[in-house]
Amino acid sequence: EGLEDLKCEQAFELSDASAERSAAACTVKLNKEPIIEYLKSNIVLIEELIDQGYEDKKTLQRRADKMKAWIENPELLDADADAEYAAVIEIDMNEIKEPILACPNDPDDVKTLTEIHEQGLRTEIDEVFVGSCMTNIGLFRALGEVLKGEGQVPTKLWVCPPTKMDEHTLIEEGYYAIFGTAGARTEIPGCSLCMGNQAQVGQGAYVFSTATRNFDNRLGKDSQVYLGSAELAAVVALKGKLPTAEEYMELVTKKIKPEMTDDVYRYLNFNKVSKEDLEAMVE
Structure with missing residues (x-):
């Protein structure tokens, strides 16, 4: 409640x-x-x-x-x-006041960015995954807005919308062009790394993921996985590490301004798209 x-x-x-x-x-x-x-x-x-x-x-x-x-x-x-x-x-x-993450490899082991840095946990990240069935189209727009204009990221970035309707809309809105410029690997909509049954991260990789689970070996053999938001995923991809809370706030508030939030985070309401677009999404 x-x-x-x-x-x-x-x-x-x-x-x-x-x-x-x-x-x-x-x-x-x-x-x-x-x-x-x-x-x-x-x-x-x-x-x-x-x-x-x-x-x-x-x-x-x-x-x-x-x-x-x-x-x-x-x-x-x-x-x-x-x-x-x-x-x-x-x-x-x-x-x-700041992002909360689940730490490797237990979704119950949650810490703020500040706590992670204060406790000396590893912050360098090899791969970033934005996907899973519990993401929505607004989170991919947010990812794109943070990445926009920043060029290629130093980490391996995986992007996988949960549905082909989301994929179609993100392509139409130009976000896939941003993902491409960032050097992201865009996956066929579905589970991808979240289940580890369509692809896997490198052995022993440190990963930041937007999925809901980070149990041992789920994303790849011996992988160590942090869980968090798409906005934080974008910052991690750009820096190659978990930022400080101050670094996160500085970049995200600059990229996603209050007047943008309604448009960025709007959901895909099928009753508000044209008949032609809906047909293309479902085909």
Whole structure:
């Protein structure tokens, strides 16, 4: 609770990461508006899938109809007012002043950039991966904005959008040209390094990744993997190391200004793209 206006995609990132906390389930309380926005987008996508012959047509249409029915009468489950919990953890977001990373090789071993530098952990990075199903198109735009105008990066940079719809849009918006100028290796949309089943990093490499897991050998044999944001990934790729908190803030705030955030971080709402673009995304 407390983040009721998150987009559904942002709530998915939180809830899916709960698996790393050994949780059996996770719920994120949202207001109706972001859910309605998400469902309207998905209805248009489902109907385009049907138009292009995807199966099972009846199952897809039933899902779309259920979404439409809920939008007509939106009701959400709420926790009981007198519910008792084993523990209540309160987090003051105003106290988070810098990026937080998961350190090698445990998603529970989290530290701020400052703590990593103060504790003398290795900060040099060999490879950077921006991808996994828990990234979204806005994070790839953010990556591009930080890399823009900086030339080729000294690290091996992997870029892999989760869907071909994201890939299509990023190409159209010119971000793939930025990735190319940076010398990035762009992967076919999908899992790529996150699963280690389509590609792997070098043996023993130190890696910065935007994925949700950094267990031993997942990204490559003997790899040592930090987890963090796409914005931090861009800075790491440019510097070849984990920056200080001050270096991070200086570069990212210069590259992604407040007036840019709505455009950079906007989600791919299929009900707001042209019919022609939607057809090309789904084909």
